[in-house]
Amino acid sequence: MARIELRGIRKQWGAVVAVEDMNLVIEDGEFVAILGPSGCGKSTTLFMLAGIYMPTAGDLLFDGARVNEVEAKDRNVGIVFQSYALYPHMNVKRNIMFPLKFKGVPREEAERLALEAARMVRVEELLERMPAQLSGGQQQRVALARALVKKPQLLLLDEPLSNLDAALRLSMRSEIKRLQRETGITTVLVTHDQIEATTMADRIVVMRTGRIEQIGTAEDLYRRPDSLFVASFIGAPPINLVEGEAADGRLRVGELTLELRGDVAGAVVLGLRPESIALDGAGIPARVVDVEPMGRETLLLLDTPMGPLRVLQGGASVPYREGDQLGLTFAPQDSILFDRETERRLADVHAAPPKA
Amino acid sequence: MAVQTLEAPAGAERWQMLAVRARRRRRLTDSLLIGFLVTVSVPIILPYFWMLTISVSAKTGGVESVVLWRASGVLVPAVVAFGLLRLFVEGRRLLWGGLMIAAIALVALLLLVGQDLHAQNYRFLWNPDIVADIRGRATAEAQFPSVWVAFRNSLALAVTQTALVLTVSTLAGYYLSRFQFPGRSGFLQGLLVLHAFPAMTLIIPIFLLMYWSGLLDTLTGVILVIATLELPFAIFIMKGFFDAVPWDIEMSAMTDGASRRQAFLQVVLPQVKVGMLAVGVFAFIKGWEEYVFVRTLLFEKQNWVMSLYIFWVSEDIMGVDYGIVAAVAVFYILPSLLLYIFCQKYLVQMTLGGIKG
């Protein structure tokens, strides 16, 4: 097991900078997810942890020791790729035993360990099959077994669920989480799917164009996003963002004036989660533009003096129809304000609906 | 294995050791591999360089070997220096450094071998009866045509052949890729056999067919033969490129009112330009360098192409004048060399296309 530390890591190819000034500590036994849109540098970071890419600058520490130049084969990391990367010419058993070959594990011992690993991910019946004869989910499990069989000090998962269908994804999610708990291996998951990150990881690192935007728990990211980017990236349906001007303790948004709690002036952006807006007869007047049933919930599109807003309502059906007039309100602590210039969150500043 | 013997030292120390070992091993293997490549490639580059040296320095006498080694003595360190420079700097500074090295090398070259260089061997370009030049007009007139005659014939052969291969293989490739017709799979499988079948084995009956049809010793005959032997390969390449064109655009062209011939000309053909370029360049180089078939099918001196010309020139005057043979050789290789350098990407694709089918 290992404690991983990245200090000022940068990776560039020629003039292209993939990762810039990355600082991150991953505690021993922790499950961390790196979340971001494609091309944000999350996979590059993962490959640097694996020893496949070498950082251009900065220090990468395993248990306090610098490992920048230690080769992948010496790092004792397990890795599961999006494509699973099973060796096509080896059967499942030989695939799982492959890492042990290089540790000098005697054959019987290796077979025993491979069987153990196969049991752990429930593929012990498939040992003699070739990768091409396996379904996506089975390949996924074999790849996991291969990564775990050498008892790695660090487990790396590169978009491991993105090639699976929805139902399988759900079960693999809890399966991977269970395995991580059982083995206690420090794990890093790379994904672009916020649900995957929030459901599986202890902490989430949000990246954008090579830099870390925010590190925190799922709740931190949801309630206290550091930036507009994180706010809009986390949460589905996405957060409502409306531009406004703050002055003299008031916030002017569209044709509406809200009250401000906290000290701020100038151009800001107000963020309101669709699920934190409450509907009743009174409050800010709104007109229903569209009703989108989403199964257990219903999304309403409203036209308000603040501009168009998305509002999420529980229940498969709601008593509203297109054209209905209604009022909305929200709790001040649910509102999030950002500086429009820097796009950073304004801490301890909230907006409140105007008093009736 | 190594990892276990290193298990003893704990934590940081162990990582340190692994890092040092990895760095050392990486440098060692990289330099070993590049060293190996340099070593095995010298025997290829050196003869070409030797030919160039002979062509620009040979007089009668042994001066050119001195030129070769002096020039190598300048160029090898210059190339090594540039290689080292590239490891440490980049961008604008690399450019300046490179220019500086080039300038130093140039000055050194001028100082060391400058006085030995001359263009005399290239005099055939403006005084094309080279054998007459060496042996006196009387004996030569009957023996060798002008170098420009051979050049013109080679160019005619290569260009016509290229046009023929390109047209026929594009038409056939399109039809085989996009049309359903009875016997299609049979035709394709037969073509596959022809494609792998070595045409060289048919040289005797081809000679006889040419003789019977009166095409022997004509450029037309040679062009038809060489083009045909290129065809199976070229058709497969073109079919491969047509296969890769999405059906949607052709279907949409037809719903827009085009006939299949119009769709082919106006919509599909522009999509396979790269393929046509590759086939064309390849065919040109083949036509330009062809030897066995032209040697067998052409006799008359007025029909000589460059390969025959240089073959007979070297047979005849190699012992007398190295320099001029080397100069003609440089002149002859230049077009294919330039095409190769500029179209390398496509040519490699062609070599691969051959087996991809």
Place this chain on the structure above:
Amino acid sequence: MAVRQRVNALIFLGPASLLLFFFFIAPVVVDLFVAFTDMGRTLKVTEFTTENFERMLTRDRRLSQTLAITFVYVLSTLAVFNVTFGLILALVTTQVPDRIGGFFRAVWLLPRMSPSVIYALLWAWVIDPNERGLLNQILMNTVGVGPIDLMNDRPMLLIVLANGFIGASMGMIIFTSAIRAIPQHLFYAAAADGAGRLAIVWHITLPAIRWPLSFITVYQTLSLLVSFEYIWLITDGGPFYDTTVYALYVYKRAFENGQYAYGAALALVLVAIGIALALLMWRFFDMKRLLQQPRIEVH
């Protein structure tokens, strides 16, 4: 509709069919025909006979020597250069940074792209037996031996080298593209699994290029068997008959001795081998992709 279909076939496939028939199919038939005649220098046929085959099987003393030379030549060129060295070049050039690897591959392709007469001339200048020859210059200045005369003393070595330098590049290109086609993730996975550079070559790269390896072996056996261009130009089969391989022997019998019928009979063997190996090579093609059905039915 049917007319349009026929016209289309004529336009698109007609020229190719015509050319292929006259210069590919017809020659095979002609060869078969001439092999059973007595055609000589005059190119006239006076009688039909099996004499050529009797001569081939019983009386041609030179033939067995030629076959032995061909065997040695093909086997050693193939084993040393076309397969082994081609593979080594592919492996090494894909291990170093791509630009450097590409440069060295371009260097090795250079002889293949050069006109064959020039390539032969280069060799003539390299092996020139007097002290002006490039090889002798090097040997005399570094090792202090020589001058040597490769052409007369080691003619077999000479033709194997000359053909091998060209042959290796084909394997190199095919193997390189096969190595490139291996998903990058497999290499990453193997590295993370603890495999070093050599182990990765052994466990990942080599298993993935088994097919290209057998393809190159078959394909190059065939090309070496039938091609004689470089031998013809460099040694002309000599000294004496020491480097006269079968294909060159066939050519010389026909065009130098004027024994066209006998040459045709000898060539028949090559044609048969050629067809057999070409059929064998079917196995390397993706037939399903080749024969993929067109999706527009209109003509």
